[in-house]
Amino acid sequence: MVLMQQARDSSTFNPMKLTVIIYENETMVRSRRAAFHRVEHALGLRDNMQLPHIYSGLDREGLYLEGVRRARVITSDMITHGHNHFQWLNERYQICNSSPFGMNFLMFRRTIELQGTAEQRRYWLQEVDQMRINGAYAQTELGHGTFVRGIETTATFDVDTGTFTIHSPTPTSVKYWPGGLGFSCSHAIVAARLITHGKDRGVHMFIVQIRSLDDFAPVYGVELGDVGMKMAYNGTCNGYARFHHLRVPRSSLLAAHAQVLRDGTYCQAQTKTGALPLSKRVYSTMLDTRRNIVRCVAFGLAQAATIAARYSIVREQGQLMFSDAAEGETAIVMFKSQHYRLLTLIAQSYAILFAAKDFDVKYDQLVCEQENDDHARLPFMHALSTGLKAWATTIASTGATEARKMCGGHGFVALSGLPEIEATVSATVTFEGENYVMWQQLVVYLFKQVKALCAGQNVDVEVKDYMGGVRTYINDETPASSAQGGDKANLFDGATLLLIYRERSQRLLASAYSAYRDMCGLSSAAEAWNACMMSNLSAAQAFVEYMVLESFLKWSSSSSAPGTPESQALSHLFSLFALTTITSPSLSFAAGSFLEHGLLTPDQLNGIRVHINELLACLLPDIAALTDAWDFTDSSLCSALGCKDGNVYERLLSWTRQLPANSGRAVERAWEASEGIEEFFKASRL
Amino acid sequence: MVLMQQARDSSTFNPMKLTVIIYENETMVRSRRAAFHRVEHALGLRDNMQLPHIYSGLDREGLYLEGVRRARVITSDMITHGHNHFQWLNERYQICNSSPFGMNFLMFRRTIELQGTAEQRRYWLQEVDQMRINGAYAQTELGHGTFVRGIETTATFDVDTGTFTIHSPTPTSVKYWPGGLGFSCSHAIVAARLITHGKDRGVHMFIVQIRSLDDFAPVYGVELGDVGMKMAYNGTCNGYARFHHLRVPRSSLLAAHAQVLRDGTYCQAQTKTGALPLSKRVYSTMLDTRRNIVRCVAFGLAQAATIAARYSIVREQGQLMFSDAAEGETAIVMFKSQHYRLLTLIAQSYAILFAAKDFDVKYDQLVCEQENDDHARLPFMHALSTGLKAWATTIASTGATEARKMCGGHGFVALSGLPEIEATVSATVTFEGENYVMWQQLVVYLFKQVKALCAGQNVDVEVKDYMGGVRTYINDETPASSAQGGDKANLFDGATLLLIYRERSQRLLASAYSAYRDMCGLSSAAEAWNACMMSNLSAAQAFVEYMVLESFLKWSSSSSAPGTPESQALSHLFSLFALTTITSPSLSFAAGSFLEHGLLTPDQLNGIRVHINELLACLLPDIAALTDAWDFTDSSLCSALGCKDGNVYERLLSWTRQLPANSGRAVERAWEASEGIEEFFKASRL
Helix, strand or coil, rough: HHHHHHHHHHCCHHHHHHHHHHHCCHHHHHHHHHHHHHHHHHHCCCCCCCCHHHHHCCCCHHHHHHHHHHHHHHHHHHHCCCCCCCCCCCCCCCEECCCCCHHHHHHHHHHHHCCCHHHHHHHHHHHHCCCCCCEECCCCEECEHHHHHHCEEEEEEEEEEEEEEEEEEHHHHCCCCCCCCCCCCCCCEEEEEECCCEEEEEEEEEECCCCCCCCCECCCCCEEEECCCEECCCCCCCEEEECCCCCEEEEECCCCCEECCCCCEEEEECCCCCCCCCHHHHHHHHHHHHHHHHEEEEEEEHHHHHHHHHHHHCCCCCCEEEECCCCCEHHHHHHHHHHHHHHHHHHHHHHHHHHHHHHHHHHHHHHHHHHCCCCHHHHHHHHHHHHHHHHHHHHHHHHHHHHHHCHHHHEEEEEHHHHHHHHHHHHHCCCCCCHHHHHHHHHHHHHCCCCCCCCCCCCCCCHHHHHHHHHHHHCCCCCCCCCCCCCCHHHHHHHHHHHHHHHHHHHHHHHHHHHHHHHHHCCCHHHHHCCHHHHHHHHHHHHHHHHHHHHHHHHHHHCCCCHHHHHHHHHHHHHHHHHHHHHHHCCCCCCCCCHHCCCCCHHHHHHHHHHHHHHHHHCCCCCEEHCCEEECCHHHHHCCCCCCCCCCCHHHHHHHHHHHHCCCHHHHHHHHCCCCCHHHHCHHHC | CCHHHHHHCCCCCCHHHHHHHCCCCCHHHHHHHHHHHHHHHCCCCCCCCCCCCCHHHCCHHHHCCCHHHHHHHHHHHHHHHHHHCCCCCCCCCHHHCCCCHHHHHHHHHHHHHHHHHHHHHHHHHHHCCCCCCCEEECCCCEEEECCCHHCCCEEEECCCCCEEECCCCCCCCCEEEECCCCCHHHHEEEHHHHECCEEEEEEEEEEECCCCCCCEEEEECCEECCCCCCCCCCCCCCCCEEECCCEEHHEEEECCCECCCCCCCEECCCCCCCHHHHHHHHHHHHHHHHHHHHHHHHHHHHHHHHHHHHHHHHHHHHCCCCCCCCCCEEEEEEEEEHHHHHHHHHHHHHHHHHHHHHHHHHHHHHHHHCCCCCCHHHHHHHHHHHHHHHHHHHHHHHHHHHHHHHCHHHHEHHHCCCCHHHHHHHHHHHHCCCCCCCCHHHHHHHHHHHHHHCCCCCCCCHHHHHHHHHHHHHHHCCCCCCCCCCHHHHHHHHHHHHHHHHHHHHHHHHHHHHHHHCCCCCCCCHHHHHHHHHHHHHHHHHHHHHHHHHHHHHHHHHHCCCCCCHHHHHHHHHHHHHHHHHHCCCCCCCCCHHHHHHHHHHHHHHHHHHHHHHHHHHHHHHHHHHHHHCCCCHHHHHCCCCCCCHHHHHHHHHHHCHHHHHCCCCHHHHHHHCCCCHHHHHHHHH
């Protein structure tokens, strides 16, 4: 605790300066703090020496019930106090999917808003808002994930009764994974193939009641259940649903864009502009979800980094190699490897955050344009969102794992809070668009733009300059690299680094595109795409890293007054991020690519390694401040290692002694079938 | 299941050919199979459509009791049938630490053997062997891990009574983490500071009874408990022990090397050779433990890869980009990214296995030499074991995570078996020597050898040639790289690749050593070491990668008859491992280092990328055979996604429906406090 105080005293800036940047403004910081205080008080989580209930060795049911208890409190708090602090992230900074009520507002309500008729919206939205129903979003099936066209559930219209029959024809068609579906939802949006007059009209959305509102038992014709324990998200009931010829009224079809008339006639709605507004609005929704995921994983990584930082500050373990044996032990934060890993992760958490903030600004602008029916920037924004989502979730997931490993054995114990954080972040690489699919969507966009430029056609304004550079490299004009700018002193300048990242990404894109184009001459486009996959992924990674670096540079230099200590710290973090991404990439599709084409000479690379050490030294005094700035409450970290006071050992021991398993029953039960130690060992009494 | 059959039919070799290599010989394969069959039968695990008990949503106590049940069966089987198949790896291929009886033979018994007097050995070893006691190895404390000198527990000798008093003076001195300590062990080896006549004699080992053999209650003066849920290993009770002035007899001190006489006199034993046999024997024990860990993680990674491979073969999801929309979905193994990731992991699992086998040969030789009092090779072997342990566990842990992520949402569910495998492997980066400490021990050895060579002194014979190369690069003679050998056609030859790895590692070592030596002129050795840490780690990584490649080359070319299909497949795996480690390293201390010093030209790098694609195509038909070869039973994988028959969906659905949580009670309990849906949402009734 003395060490923790020393670490705080060494800070060059007041962490509140960054807190205000992270949460937008002071009002928001205050309002969030008040909400956390109320909620943690209501849940009985304010005493950080008391074992959190979640760690008391709960079984599947216990974990779910604790999830319901928490979700009720945060939902009530949002209603009572009129805020949305817990809409995307709950009281533990877990993404909304972790709550049994989390899908209701985001996916369920939003789909009705987007695809319901005026009448449907009028009826259902108020049902949601007044919390008379809790809805799931049931799209994923046992055999069908990202590829929506593969969905098998059917909704067959019966002209005689004027109803749809929802049915799961095969095991693979069983809905599997939707959040809240297992135990918590009364209704669900069900994605199903619409069949009218024997004809398959493709996948449509239906709103279906799945449980009785009287006793919450499943409706006849629906089998519901939980998918069991998961690596995380056990406070909710990701579930399965098997439909057995369930009849639902004709009004169940969300019909803003396609209707089935009473006689079974299928008709698609005419739109005023004719500009496919549904798909555009669906795209916008996906953008909104993805930008929120990017922001959420910044907090997830920051949580893991905060715990690892605090633990590293107070954990004294071993000595530097070749130290005087008589000296005492050293705090592990002083070991260069730990110091390096910690600050790399901290820098990455800020990089993701600023990338999310920068995307938000662009997104708000897009929303304005779309209200004026201008959708020109949608393709670029969609592509960027896929790349950012894939990049940020990969970096955050790898980083959270690294943070946990940095805490050694203690990090492996549930009480450290790290296993849960790591697993929570880890899920994001899959959901809302599997990352390898996401990367490819970005590449498809980039290739399209290169192709257009090469054919003398229009190119999106956001990438016009950039693509000009790409064309140069495609045409084998291969100029000597302009990025490094010759001058070594300039190498660490933000603009120079950005130029290097830009040229590297342009060259990788040019080379991936050329390879693909050449391959297309030899095989089908699909085969060519597959053959070139790994270089395509490299191009996507490098493009996103360039965009992220640009956002980081912009925000680190503009969000605080120049020359202030916090601005200096952000600038060092920016440089550390830029340089460590070169020397020890967390994502390695494009490993080594900074060393090709003379982008960086071996001498410069050595210079980078030296400069990284200088940056690490500059940032060491601010490790506590840079993590304190995220303003996590002790309860939200839920970690015996990561509380703000640094009182690691007494808390870990105290929590351990409070574990119900230590009441002695487990030993008795293990022992009771035995007549002595030999029987205890042996199976004879099984 | 049709797809799975097709995948097997496409194999170029009979997987049994590799099974025999993996498990040494046919007799061993048969004996193992019989043991697994008996054990799985006794445990009721032979029906792979039945939900494994472990997944039934057990609480902390339930998981432990299931662990005891399984440990009893495998222990009985080993005794009854006289084998040791489950000594290091249990019936699920988890490392021995995962069993409540796992430490008894390995750590507890071995320490007595090593440090007990003849009389102590006579008494205690038969107690262990006849299973009259179950022992823990209690060294780690809440505040003290790898650094043994920091241990705080005291054992104070009292001349009046002739007893030791074992005491935990501080919270940080509480024993924390030892396997089996929580509920399962009757005795423990306790590492404590010996104090005689008020003088601290340093850390010694004591054998202490901690539970009554009548009712298994903790002995008076010892507080025992479990550390709670962990990411894995929940079948055992990693525990804590707090000693409160516990009196134990003078005979508790393991006294082969140091004794306390009745009057409190402390005396160290004289040895015949005077060659510090204890430390050498302790070193040998650590070597033995580490080589077993290296082997164990090969199996852990192979398990994860097997599940991911089988799932990828039968999971049809989406289409190749630019495919004809009318075509059906594609098995995900066909997507180049999945295909690449899978085979990279499979190649890594074989690389680790062959590195372990190669080390075993050297180890057996060392044991022979040591019996003749020749310990000359111990420093090299110790250094190599630290590096191999750090490298193999890092690669396996990262790889198991990757395999789990490759299975998307289904991989995140406990029923997939992957979360447990991933977490089991992940722990190995910490235990038996934290990896960052391990890497450094290797570097200390390497630096010592370079220094000796530069000073014209003797160098260990194992590294003599190698160090000659290092000296060349230190002396700035910087010859143009000899490794690439100019001829592009030769690049993919095993010997050429090995030369490239060798030169890269020599150059990194030369450069790390020079930097450290220069820095030593400016600061203390400890500070210099810390300043140069990251380049030291790079040198260690590259050295191990060179050694592993050498082992892989040797074993892949010698373990099966040349020209046979299985030999061809191993050779392709070797090349794939060598080349993907260059293009997308899983471990990135030394990222990009293959591109410095002209080791590889950009053209050669492009050639490598093309060749990787060719290798992937060659190996695709053998994905099932290469994973089937590990001969995992369905029950040992414990995975709804990874059973041999490929019947993924029916099994996943069937297991899900069998989950006890789906009996309906959870919903009732969540609902019962509510009077309706609005109450269900809100906290008012809490």
